[in-house]
Amino acid sequence: MICPKCAASSHVLDTRQGGNLTTNRRRECRNGHIFHTVERHVSVTTGDARRVAQFARRIAADQARAKRDATIAAELHRGWQRLAERFNLTKGSVYAAARRSRKNGTTVR
Numbered sequence: 001m002i003c004p005k006c007a008a009s010s011h012v013l014d015t016r017q018g019g020n021l022t023t024n025r026r027r028e029c030r031n032g033h034i035f036h037t038v039e040r041h042v043s044v045t046t047g048d049a050r051r052v053a054q055f056a057r058r059i060a061a062d063q064a065r066a067k068r069d070a071t072i073a074a075e076l077h078r079g080w081q082r083l084a085e086r087f088n089l090t091k092g093s094v095y096a097a098a099r100r101s102r103k104n105g106t107t108v109r
Contacts, residue, residue, distance in 0.1 A: 002029075003029035004035055005031075006029060008029040008030040008031050008033075010027040010028060010029040010030075011028060012027055013025075013026045021041040021042065025038075025039065036104065066101070068087060069097040072098050073097070076098050
């Protein structure tokens, strides 16, 4: 996997089983950046294209939300009002997104 900060290759430092059929991994790139990944495991029967498509949409939505949260956390020092207007959020939602991003260790690429 490549580092989201510098695009260098990375290796796994730690692996833990999460809830809801997930695996959490802590990774480090060649340049010393540490980041976290979450792998979701799902069993899909052959021919169940509708379920696969739904799962793919959910992953894409989760990734978009994580990217938005990371952007909010990185730019919060400029003021919550601009971020609330930009992402159409309330003050509480802006701070909740920043907390989620910091808790999950996501960074803006």
